[in-house]
Amino acid sequence: MKYFTLLLLALSIALTSCIDVNTKSASTQLEVAAFKSQEETTNKSATTTAEVRTDSKNSISLASWNIRDLGGSKDDKEIYQIAQVLRDFDLVAIQEVVAKDPKGAQAVAKIADALNRMGSKWDYRVSDPTQSPSVYKSERYAFLWKTSKVNLVTRPYLDSKLAAICDREPYIAHFKPKKGGDAFYIVNFHSRRFDAHPEEEIKHFIKYPERLQTRRVIIAGDFNLDEKHKVWDDFYKQGYKNALSETKTTLKLKCKYGMYKNHAIDNIYVTKDVKMTKTGSIDIVERCDQLDNARTLSDHLPVYIEFQ
Template structure:
């Protein structure tokens, strides 16, 4: 009887360990003006917010001096919190003047591996202001693809960019796919129908992610425009917005980190589909 009980316990912990290691967590975050404007204390606050996830996709990294350095410093701070992290940073986007930026992806190296440093999707250069950044990631040798994107503002036709990216992803890429970023368009809008018709789902729905400059009737949130879309071979276990503000009294301090909240997706991949 005791031997049987021990066996049951061992099997339980085996499957528990498997389920925990099999789950991947990703945060997508437009970190406003991510560069020299962020001091060490603010970078450490950002690191504390994301320390428990596996992958961080950052939009709005400064293209000039200070952007790459801020990503490196954030990674160094994360490395001091109990896990080993690495990062890649894109080339500056080929964009109109004052629109150029970089993307960054930071990840824990224990379970996530890479075989290249990623690239800006040049095929979309003429169709979008800031071409997306694509990185292939590997878990136990199996590949999935992350596309990191920051669209043009809501009043400058981000819809046409979303259509172009949707067409490219669906027509050109066959691995399990995640599209993370600041879309400047709400998830419920028809422009996302092509993705949804092809099996894509959103991490969050109608979840506000941008911060007002000041509280209005105890409300500091504006628009639900940041999200993570994932292909049908990916199973969501959790999706939410990480609200690091919480109280109106903290809004001014919080906005020193960013005017956007991060979006979290926890997921598993159905590798048998490939």
Template sequence: MPSLVSAQEEMALVSWNIRDFGKTKSAEEIEQIGNILKEYDVIALQEVVAGYGGSQAVARLADYLNRTGSKWDYSISAPTKSPKYKTEKYAFLWKTSRLKIIEKARLITDLEECVYREPYQVKFESKKGSKGSFTLLNYHSRKHSEQPEIEMSCISDYMKNHKDENIILAGDFNLTIDHSVFDKLKNDSYKACLNGDKTTLKRLCKDGNYLNHAIDNIIYNATKNELIDCDTIDFVQECDQLESMRMLSDHLPVYMRFKFVMN
């Protein structure tokens, strides 16, 4: 039998390195962030502050989202097992009308010896149309100067060793997608959502340009998912807004709309 795309509605995933998400975020900034994210079904956040204020900021965001017309739930990781000053938390937020958790979110401890911040994993099942499921990995790599390709190689092996699952990897890789470390995934039916789109913000706008590095992305298995749309969410828009918008984050969110492929 040939593969058929499920009749279910498309799913909308957004991933965002939200930079030091914690008590310093004002109510106005939480509202701005919520308005950027509210149209999506599931959110993967990186750089939630590990100390006091990080979990509270996620709860504040969920509270705001719950006042925008849909019911949301959320899950926050324990602090990553990281070198000093590199520890963070991750968070997932999702619309309960669209998704339910079928495997509880957890940090992947199998990878803690290989990565600075072990990915945060959860398994969701769709609640509408023909049922489908996916395992979402939320990941923030070490800095570009610290050889993040070492981490990406380990994560690629983990994904290949769990190829029976519909794994989607979302996050900040601190690598461009044309780096050779991604070849082992590309050769195993995985594709990148973005292809060279810049996702980080410069400190200053020059000649109308405020975008910098192409390092945030979503990687999905093309035999299990049909890509509908993918892009960054440019919440800056104009140079004169760069300074104020950098208070939200120095990264743009990346979104992917997709459908499950049913065999």
């Protein structure tokens, strides 16, 4: 009887342990599945560089990219990788070009040079440093474009009327398609931090069609808030459209359960006379083991539109 009792006790412990392990395993599987489902939901607009070639001769493709600390921190290999990501676009707006020394502008020139070695002729412009509250917040912006696709109508400029309102006032360029079509303006912008109320900067952009005397305005950049923020409500009422919805565009420090994207803050907004035919973000990571390498380029993903 003693041995029988001990046997029953051992079986009971083993069964309890098995149930506990299975429960933990099932819980982990459900957690992973939930993360993957969330990632799939926020990854609808993600593409690779092979998928961004312009479909129509009458369309222009625009990429917007916050390239973190673009300056002396980027070596030749990273400059080449950046150019590889951008080569199939017609026009590029870059944020976070280093302003404290010439190395930011030099890095943009190196990207343009690398692009020119990839089959198309590119030109570029780099802004002066923004008139920011401190030198630590000041940055430059840049535009690069294929000369076969668009002409620069006038010299790009920093919006001095918003210099006292924005930590980094927008950089504005006026382009016209090379092969016919209406001219358009691009407002290139990098907002203040999300906890410093970037909406107080963004709300002033709604006046750009009136100020620029055009109905073809594209606002591109890193807004540090998503397309659902209430600041955009008045824009939508006036016919503006957002390129991306629920699309995470920043990169985490570490990958967990295959997830490496963080916040949906990079986007492109267009007035109703700009017809978008394709939108998306470029996944420069694709696999967890590539996250560290991708973050040497930037902690943001490029976003893009194709438009007419």
